[in-house]
Amino acid sequence: MDFGYVRVSSKDQNPARQVKILLDMGIEERNIYVEKKSGHHFNRETYDMLVNHIMRPGDRLTVTELKRFGRNYREIYQEWNHITKELQMDVRVADMKILDTSLNKDLIGQVITDVVLALLSYVAEGDWEERHELQRQGIEVAKAEGRxxxxxxxxxxxxxxxxxxxxxxxxxxxxxxxxxxxxxxxxxxxxxxxxxxxxxxxxx
CATH class of the missing domain: 1.10.10 (Arc Repressor Mutant, subunit A)
Structure with missing residues (x-):
């Protein structure tokens, strides 16, 4: 069975864009779970309920972007392995077609997926750290200018x-x-x- 997970970081943000992407990919609306939590930490009740209590071996979880799993390399990689290796379920990332473990089940396909995942997770973490540093600098500049x-x-x-x-x-x-x-x-x-x-x- 196909499930979708949507996360936005603020209660004021609209998850409609992500939901539409998942619907267009053929996931039934009743199987799309939405959560409004910051990605700074991985304490997300809806995500935990879906992955660890609702889904079963052989099911597939789809997210719109890799960063929906978290915002650092360690967490993203750990969650991916937890789902695919420990729980024996599949994962699909909408904006990166190569990241679909339900395809290419042979050893070469798995190796390619693992390599791509490791690279993208590393890049995602680097992007987050860069934005974080730019925001910190922006705060300091604004304070220096008295704004x-x-x-x-x-x-x-x-x-x-x-x-x-x-x-x-x-x-x-x-x-x-x-x-x-x-x-x-x-x-x-x-x-x-x-x-x-x-x-x-x-x-x-």
Whole structure:
């Protein structure tokens, strides 16, 4: 059976584009699962439910882009192997036809898929790191020029990137991050939304 997984990074973003792609590929709407979660960490309940509890050996999971599995090489590669090797299911990536494990089941086909996956995963991670660094530099430039990067009187603190990453990785709680950055709850989540929206736009 064919299943589709769609992820957007913000509750304000519309998953319709990804859903349409999957529908056009012949996946039934009832088998398309949508999740609105940031790709910074791989704690996604809908994804976990679909892959580990709904799908069965022999089923195929389709995503529109490789980065829907995550945004670093290790996570993407681990998830791919978990699905194809441990769970004995297939994976298909819409924008990269060679990444369809339901085709070319022979050894050569598997080797080609593994090599392409490793290369693309590495590139995806490099792109994310480059965007992350550019955003960090943009924040610093804006602060140096005295410009606000949010609503009036709410700016990204100097340690924003460091604390944000630690919070998203689960190393510190949101409350601890707020204390470290000197932000109130509403200001903190307002900046989180603005930061993640900017990142999603830059990734398109």
């Amino acid at each position: 606000h990067l949010g609503r009036p009187k709410v700016e990204f603190p100097e340690n924003w990137v460091e604390c944000y990453d630690r919070w998203r990785a689960g190393a510190i709680s949101a409350k601890e991050a707020m204390v470290l950055m000197g932000l109130k709850k509403d200001s903190f989540y307002r900046l989180v939304k603005k930061y993640e929206n900017a990142e999603e736009i830059s990734s398109k």
